[in-house]
Amino acid sequence: xxxxxxxxxxxxxxxxxxxxxxxxxxxxxSGYWRDNFAAVKEMMPKxxxxxxxxxxxxxxxxxxxxNFVAGIFVSNNFQSKGIGKxxxxxxxxxxxxLSLCVYKKNNRALSFYLREGFTIFTExxxxxxxETEFIMKWxx
Numbered sequence: 001x002x003x004x005x006x007x008x009x010x011x012x013x014x015x016x017x018x019x020x021x022x023x024x025x026x027x028x029x030s031g032y033w034r035d036n037f038a039a040v041k042e043m044m045p046k047x048x049x050x051x052x053x054x055x056x057x058x059x060x061x062x063x064x065x066x067n068f069v070a071g072i073f074v075s076n077n078f079q080s081k082g083i084g085k086x087x088x089x090x091x092x093x094x095x096x097x098l099s100l101c102v103y104k105k106n107n108r109a110l111s112f113y114l115r116e117g118f119t120i121f122t123e124x125x126x127x128x129x130x131e132t133e134f135i136m137k138w139x140x
Contacts, residue, residue: 002090005049012058014041020073027105028129052083062087069100097139104132
Protein backbone atom coordinates (compact mmCIF):
# COMPACT_ATOMS: atom_id res chain seq x y z
CA UNK A 1 0.00 0.00 0.00
CA UNK A 2 1.18 3.52 -0.75
CA UNK A 3 0.73 6.13 1.94
CA UNK A 4 2.06 9.51 2.99
CA UNK A 5 5.34 9.63 4.91
CA UNK A 6 5.16 9.78 8.71
CA UNK A 7 7.97 11.12 10.89
CA UNK A 8 8.31 7.66 12.41
CA UNK A 9 9.38 6.38 8.94
CA UNK A 10 12.55 8.50 8.88
CA UNK A 11 15.02 5.86 10.08
CA UNK A 12 13.82 3.18 7.65
CA UNK A 13 13.60 5.67 4.79
CA UNK A 14 17.15 6.86 5.44
CA UNK A 15 18.40 3.29 5.75
CA UNK A 16 16.92 2.55 2.30
CA UNK A 17 18.30 5.81 0.91
CA UNK A 18 21.85 5.00 1.96
CA UNK A 19 21.84 1.29 1.12
CA UNK A 20 20.28 1.70 -2.31
CA UNK A 21 22.39 4.70 -3.32
CA UNK A 22 25.55 2.73 -2.55
CA UNK A 23 24.28 -0.33 -4.45
CA UNK A 24 22.92 1.55 -7.47
CA UNK A 25 25.88 3.89 -7.81
CA UNK A 26 28.92 1.64 -7.50
CA UNK A 27 30.75 4.11 -9.74
CA UNK A 28 30.63 6.73 -6.94
CA UNK A 29 32.64 6.32 -3.74
CA SER A 30 30.29 5.18 -0.96
CA GLY A 31 31.77 7.90 1.26
CA TYR A 32 29.91 10.48 -0.83
CA TRP A 33 26.55 9.03 0.27
CA ARG A 34 27.65 8.63 3.89
CA ASP A 35 28.96 12.22 3.96
CA ASN A 36 25.59 13.52 2.72
CA PHE A 37 23.45 11.35 5.00
CA ALA A 38 22.83 13.98 7.72
CA ALA A 39 22.00 16.74 5.23
CA VAL A 40 19.55 14.52 3.36
CA LYS A 41 17.93 13.36 6.61
CA GLU A 42 17.37 16.99 7.56
CA MET A 43 15.80 17.75 4.15
CA MET A 44 13.49 14.71 4.08
CA PRO A 45 10.61 16.27 6.04
CA LYS A 46 10.61 19.20 3.58
CA UNK A 47 9.96 16.87 0.64
CA UNK A 48 6.74 15.15 -0.37
CA UNK A 49 7.38 11.49 0.34
CA UNK A 50 5.16 8.55 -0.48
CA UNK A 51 5.99 5.27 1.21
CA UNK A 52 5.26 1.76 -0.03
CA UNK A 53 4.39 -0.37 2.97
CA UNK A 54 3.58 -4.07 3.16
CA UNK A 55 2.71 -5.91 6.39
CA UNK A 56 3.85 -2.89 8.40
CA UNK A 57 7.28 -2.79 6.74
CA UNK A 58 8.51 0.09 4.57
CA UNK A 59 9.78 -1.50 1.36
CA UNK A 60 10.25 1.63 -0.72
CA UNK A 61 9.59 5.31 -1.14
CA UNK A 62 9.59 8.14 -3.64
CA UNK A 63 10.69 11.65 -2.73
CA UNK A 64 9.54 14.75 -4.58
CA UNK A 65 10.43 18.41 -4.33
CA UNK A 66 7.37 19.91 -6.02
CA ASN A 67 7.37 18.10 -9.39
CA PHE A 68 11.04 17.02 -9.25
CA VAL A 69 11.59 13.35 -8.41
CA ALA A 70 14.52 13.40 -6.01
CA GLY A 71 14.59 9.61 -6.05
CA ILE A 72 12.81 6.28 -5.94
CA PHE A 73 14.22 3.73 -3.54
CA VAL A 74 13.06 0.13 -3.20
CA SER A 75 14.57 -2.44 -0.86
CA ASN A 76 17.03 -4.65 -2.71
CA ASN A 77 15.05 -7.83 -1.95
CA PHE A 78 11.87 -6.32 -3.41
CA GLN A 79 13.18 -4.79 -6.64
CA SER A 80 11.68 -5.79 -10.01
CA LYS A 81 8.34 -6.56 -8.36
CA GLY A 82 6.51 -3.41 -9.53
CA ILE A 83 6.96 -1.32 -6.37
CA GLY A 84 8.97 1.44 -8.07
CA LYS A 85 6.43 1.60 -10.90
CA UNK A 86 3.56 1.83 -8.39
CA UNK A 87 5.29 4.67 -6.56
CA UNK A 88 5.99 6.49 -9.82
CA UNK A 89 2.44 5.95 -11.13
CA UNK A 90 1.06 7.27 -7.84
CA UNK A 91 3.20 10.40 -8.20
CA UNK A 92 2.17 10.79 -11.84
CA UNK A 93 -1.48 10.71 -10.75
CA UNK A 94 -0.82 13.75 -8.56
CA UNK A 95 1.27 15.75 -11.07
CA UNK A 96 0.85 16.76 -14.72
CA UNK A 97 4.59 16.67 -15.27
CA LEU A 98 7.66 15.35 -13.50
CA SER A 99 11.38 15.81 -13.95
CA LEU A 100 14.41 14.09 -12.49
CA CYS A 101 18.15 13.57 -12.83
CA VAL A 102 19.65 10.13 -13.36
CA TYR A 103 23.29 9.19 -13.73
CA LYS A 104 24.21 8.06 -17.22
CA LYS A 105 26.00 5.02 -15.76
CA ASN A 106 22.90 3.93 -13.80
CA ASN A 107 21.63 1.77 -16.65
CA ARG A 108 18.90 0.08 -14.64
CA ALA A 109 17.30 3.35 -13.52
CA LEU A 110 17.74 4.95 -16.95
CA SER A 111 15.97 2.02 -18.63
CA PHE A 112 13.19 2.16 -16.04
CA TYR A 113 12.51 5.86 -16.57
CA LEU A 114 12.59 5.56 -20.36
CA ARG A 115 10.15 2.63 -20.15
CA GLU A 116 7.88 4.72 -17.91
CA GLY A 117 7.55 7.53 -20.46
CA PHE A 118 10.35 9.91 -19.46
CA THR A 119 12.46 11.47 -22.17
CA ILE A 120 15.99 12.79 -21.93
CA PHE A 121 15.85 16.57 -21.94
CA THR A 122 19.55 17.38 -21.55
CA GLU A 123 22.86 16.08 -20.25
CA UNK A 124 25.09 17.69 -17.64
CA UNK A 125 27.92 16.97 -15.22
CA UNK A 126 26.97 16.61 -11.56
CA UNK A 127 29.46 18.99 -9.98
CA UNK A 128 29.35 17.05 -6.69
CA UNK A 129 30.42 13.71 -8.19
CA UNK A 130 31.89 14.63 -11.58
CA GLU A 131 29.54 12.08 -13.17
CA THR A 132 27.43 12.66 -16.27
CA GLU A 133 23.71 12.77 -15.59
CA PHE A 134 20.61 13.12 -17.71
CA ILE A 135 17.80 15.50 -16.90
CA MET A 136 14.61 13.67 -17.83
CA LYS A 137 11.03 14.89 -18.13
CA TRP A 138 7.58 13.33 -18.25
CA UNK A 139 4.25 14.99 -19.12
CA UNK A 140 0.77 13.53 -18.89
